[in-house]
Amino acid sequence: MNDALLEIKNLKTYFYTDEGISKAVGGVDLVINRGEILGVIGESGSGKSVTALSVIQLVAIPPGKIVSGEIWFEGKNLLEMSLDEIRRIRGNKISMIFQEPMTSLNPVLTIGNQIIENIVTHQKLDKPLARKQAIEMLKLVGIPSPGKRIDEYPHQLSGGMRQRAMIAMALSCRPKLLIADEPTTALDVTIQAQILELIRKMRKEIGMAVMMITHDLAVIAEVADNVAVAYGGKVMEYGDVISIFKDPLHPYTKALYNSIPRITDSKKRRLEVIDGIVPNPLDLPEGCSFHPRCKFAKQICKQMDPELVALGARRVRCLMYDPAYKDSFKADSDP
Amino acid sequence: MISGITENKDVMVSKNILLEVKRLKKYFPIRSGIFSRITGNVHAVDDVSFHLSEGENLGLVGESGCGKTTTGRVVLGLQKPTSGEALFYGENIFEYSKARRRAERRNMQIIFQDPYASLNPGMTVEKIIGEPMWFHGIAKGKDNRDRVTELLETVGLSRQHKSRYPHEFSGGQRQRIGIARALSLNPKLIICDEPVSALDVSIQAQVINLLEDLQAKFGFSYLFIAHDLSVIKHISNRVAVMYLGKIVETAETEELFHHPKHPYTEALMSAVPVPDPTLKREQIILEGDVPSPINPPSGCYFRTRCRYVKPICSEQEPLLTDLGGEHYAACHLRS
Numbered sequence: 001m002n003d004a005l006l007e008i009k010n011l012k013t014y015f016y017t018d019e020g021i022s023k024a025v026g027g028v029d030l031v032i033n034r035g036e037i038l039g040v041i042g043e044s045g046s047g048k049s050v051t052a053l054s055v056i057q058l059v060a061i062p063p064g065k066i067v068s069g070e071i072w073f074e075g076k077n078l079l080e081m082s083l084d085e086i087r088r089i090r091g092n093k094i095s096m097i098f099q100e101p102m103t104s105l106n107p108v109l110t111i112g113n114q115i116i117e118n119i120v121t122h123q124k125l126d127k128p129l130a131r132k133q134a135i136e137m138l139k140l141v142g143i144p145s146p147g148k149r150i151d152e153y154p155h156q157l158s159g160g161m162r163q164r165a166m167i168a169m170a171l172s173c174r175p176k177l178l179i180a181d182e183p184t185t186a187l188d189v190t191i192q193a194q195i196l197e198l199i200r201k202m203r204k205e206i207g208m209a210v211m212m213i214t215h216d217l218a219v220i221a222e223v224a225d226n227v228a229v230a231y232g233g234k235v236m237e238y239g240d241v242i243s244i245f246k247d248p249l250h251p252y253t254k255a256l257y258n259s260i261p262r263i264t265d266s267k268k269r270r271l272e273v274i275d276g277i278v279p280n281p282l283d284l285p286e287g288c289s290f291h292p293r294c295k296f297a298k299q300i301c302k303q304m305d306p307e308l309v310a311l312g313a314r315r316v317r318c319l320m321y322d323p324a325y326k327d328s329f330k331a332d333s334d335p
Numbered sequence: 336m337i338s339g340i341t342e343n344k345d346v347m348v349s350k351n352i353l354l355e356v357k358r359l360k361k362y363f364p365i366r367s368g369i370f371s372r373i374t375g376n377v378h379a380v381d382d383v384s385f386h387l388s389e390g391e392n393l394g395l396v397g398e399s400g401c402g403k404t405t406t407g408r409v410v411l412g413l414q415k416p417t418s419g420e421a422l423f424y425g426e427n428i429f430e431y432s433k434a435r436r437r438a439e440r441r442n443m444q445i446i447f448q449d450p451y452a453s454l455n456p457g458m459t460v461e462k463i464i465g466e467p468m469w470f471h472g473i474a475k476g477k478d479n480r481d482r483v484t485e486l487l488e489t490v491g492l493s494r495q496h497k498s499r500y501p502h503e504f505s506g507g508q509r510q511r512i513g514i515a516r517a518l519s520l521n522p523k524l525i526i527c528d529e530p531v532s533a534l535d536v537s538i539q540a541q542v543i544n545l546l547e548d549l550q551a552k553f554g555f556s557y558l559f560i561a562h563d564l565s566v567i568k569h570i571s572n573r574v575a576v577m578y579l580g581k582i583v584e585t586a587e588t589e590e591l592f593h594h595p596k597h598p599y600t601e602a603l604m605s606a607v608p609v610p611d612p613t614l615k616r617e618q619i620i621l622e623g624d625v626p627s628p629i630n631p632p633s634g635c636y637f638r639t640r641c642r643y644v645k646p647i648c649s650e651q652e653p654l655l656t657d658l659g660g661e662h663y664a665a666c667h668l669r670s
Contacts, residue, residue: 043535158624188398188562190621193606197620215536218565218608241612259540261569263592263607264614268569271540277505278535293537 004072005209006032006055006177011069013047013054015281016062022281024050026233028069029308029315032177037203037210039224039241041217041256043278047233048213052179055211056090074176092122095170099182101162105154111138111165112150115172122173137168140205141198160191167198174206181213196223217260221245229253232279232289239314249316251294288319296320300328352425353524353556354410355386359419361402361409365629378628379405381580383419384655387524392550392557394571394588396564398603400625402580403560407526410558411445412436423524441471444517448529450509454501460487461497464515471520486515490545507538511545518549526558531566543570564607568592576600579628579636582655586662596664599637635667643668 013025025047032038042048053059054066055078071078073094078086098104106114112134119130131150138146141164154162163183170178180199184192200223203210212223220227220241227244229237229252237250248254258272276293279285285292291301300319309321319325361380364373380402387393395403408414410421412428421428423439431439447453454463464483468474474482484494490511501509510530517525527546531539543566550557561567567574568588575585576599584597595601605619621640626632632639638648647667655663656670664670 043537160624188625189564189606190398190602191624192608193618193620194622196608197618216608217536218610221610221612222608224612245610245612256537257610259537260610261540261543261565262610263565263568263604264609264611265569271544271569273540273544274537275541277507278537 003033004031005034005036005074006030006211007070007072008051008055009070009072011051011054011071012067013050013059013064014067015064017282020282023233023284024064024281025054026281026284028230028233028235030228030235030238032209032211034176035203035207035209036225037199037212037223039220039227040211040213040230041215041220041227042213042230043215045232045278045281046230047281048230049181051230052096052181052211052213055179056094056096057086058090058096088122091118091170092173093175094177094179095173095175096179096181097163097166097170097183099185101159101166101186102154105162105166105169107154110151110153111157111169115150115165115169118169119172134168134172137172138165141165141168141171141202142194143168159187160194163187163191163195164198167195167202171202171206171208175208177209177211178202179211179213182215183212184219185214185216192219199223217245217257218262229256232284233281234289234317235308235315236290236317237315238308243314249311249314249321250290250318251296251320252290255293255295288317296329298328300325351389353387353389353391353423354558355420355422355425356406356410357384357420357422359383359406359409359421360417361405361414362417375629378580378631380409380416381631383577383580383582385575385582385585387556387558389523390550390554390556391573392559392571394567394574395558395560395577396562396567396574396603397577398562398625400579400628401577402628403562403577404528406577407445407528407558407560411443411526412440413445438471441467441473441520442523443526444520444522444524445526445528446510446513446517446530449533450506450513451501453513454509456501459498459500460492460512463501463512464519467516468519473520482519483515486519489518489549490515491541505538506534507541510534510542514542514545514549518553521553522555524556524558526560528560529562530559532561532563539566546570564604576603579625579631581636581665583637583666584662584664585655587660590660590662594662596658596662596669597637597666598641598643598668600664602640635665 008028008030011025011028015022015024028051040048055071115134116130119125119133135146135150138150143149143161143164184195224241227241228235231252237253248257255274259274274293279289287302287304288306291297304319306317306319306322308315308317320329359380360382362376363379365375367374383406397403409416416429461483464486465479468479487496492511531542559570571588574588574591575582578599584600595604602619602621623640626639634649634651635653638644653665653667655665657663
């Protein structure tokens with residue numbers, strides 16, 4: 001555990017809207033070790049993005065509010081820091097890349113200026129030195145003729161190049177943690193492969209940890225060391241990537257895995273369907289948030305909100321694995 | 336359903352060909368200057384030919400900007416072709432009179448990617464689904480309402496949904512409404528343009544299975560346009576791969592996925608992430624981006640990113656060549 005770089009404990013981030021309280025993050029626990037790629041998988045409304053935004057405190061307040069929890073980063077609780085201290089960490093030791101680079105890059109500044117600004121702010125270098133370093137970064141992320149590209153505006157770059165430029169900016173201060181929120185979702189497959197390869201390479205070169213947020217199971221399988229499965233604002237299952245894919249425990253993880261078509265399927269098979277709809281964080285079901293869609297749900301699941309149960313190094317939030325409730329699942333199946 | 340196609344040409348002929356597209360081109364002019372003179376053309380669809388038999392599913396796959404959506408829209412008559420033919424039961428769609436085109440539209444329907452943008456927000460579900468039948472004089476008054484109920488039940492919704500508006504539904508349900516509308520006219524061909532890519536992962540399987548069930552029940556054909564190769568592989572009998580406005584390879588699905596012949600298809604397939612962390616494979620990572628369709632490269636359009644490129648590739652344009660067993664590829668090195 002002493003290798004933990006980031007530790008999130010019981011994080012709750014709510015949004016107070018006109019329609020009610022949206023419990024976007026309803027008690028998330030996560031650990032990311034140094035140099036590790038943690039994949040966070042979830043659908044819309046699972047709380048995966050809001051968890052990430054809470055870490056770097058970019059949640060819009062109001063309507064949002066971090067209601068409770070702790071976020072420990074290098075021995076300090078980020079939630080107890082002043083805005084100044086957070087600013088010194090954000091973009092420096094922790095940086096973030098987003099799904100759509102065009103909306104997160106400033107369209108009226110050259111990409112060079114945006115990277116240089118970050119370097120000057122955090123590393124107190126003078127401009128010519130910062131520019132040199134920015135060119136180095138652009139070269140590192142595989143942008144051809146970086147000396148020329150540095151003076152171009154975001155609209156002059158292709159989608160893949162923009163994502164590279166954003167990664168260059170995020171990595172310009174050699175962060176300890178990179179948060180990547182759906183970094184390849186807006187890209188074509190061949191460009192996605194380039195960017196995933198780049199993230200793997202940069203992890204090696206800079207030695208940073210990565211929190212990779214996506215809805216795509218296959219992307220997670222390609223890059224992650226450990227995986228957290230988010231649903232209804234909570235982590236439903238956590239484990240190393242091989243266990244999660246080869247031996248998923250939570251009914252949601254299992255069902256999700258069986259519901260996707262795979263390019264490696266040798267025979268045509270019927271996709272397994274998860275009935276119902278993704279829950280709205282404004283109106284989460286009582287008890288386990290997955291129970292209305294769960295094939296194994298029992299009466300108890302409607303009442304009890306399961307705790308995260310530890311099974312060795314793995315964690316699962318399901319009463320089926322909770323020693324106190326295990327039996328109610330057996331008793332039912334055994335008339 | 337199509338097992339006979341690969342071996343015997345005679346079987347091909349005896350199968351009813353529903354749609355045959357011949358040398359279809361669609362250029363979009365680029366106008367500039369004060370006189371708005373045409374200064375160039377975007378070669379969106381550049382000499383595309385394919386056919387689709389009754390009850391068959393043809394997958395049209397490619398990255399953004401490859402012309403797959405434009406192909407679908409031109410075939411449907413939503414856009415005028417620059418040149419070429421589309422024969423529907425042997426008759427050229429592009430030569431239909433205005434009235435005929437309207438009447439024939441009942442045989443060809445489309446399901447769009449964004450189920451929200453394609454449903455009128457001011458109309459109730461009953462109107463959305465009922466209007467095409469009213470327009471084509473198929474069912475009016477009580478008949479129309481009864482048929483709407485029947486269609487809603489066919490796609491997994493219920494009669495209570497009739498009086499609601501699109502915003503009251505989830506993404507998956509909206510897509511079901513779009514499907515019900517397409518079904519209302521008993522079409523022979525349904526063009527699906529990225530029908531599941533905007534949906535949550537756990538909802539995608541519901542819609543894919545529904546599309547399959549409906550086809551088994553009503554026997555129409557799908558022209559299935561998507562960028563996701565896993566989905567394409569799951570649903571198609573035959574696949575055509577597009578790159579920069581051209582079909583570079585087409586074959587029966589299993590054949591194409593197991594023995595891709597065109598270097599682009601090969602790279603595309605190896606770039607697809609696989610949800611199996613234990614799978615070790617050599618990935619081909621394509622360099623660079625798709626060239627501009629305004630000024631495509633000479634010779635083979637793919638040569639700028641191809642790892643096998645030879646001098647002939649820049650001199651001569653490769654044509655789709657039969658490599659045996661209904662497998663066609665447009666590559667100098669493979670024919």
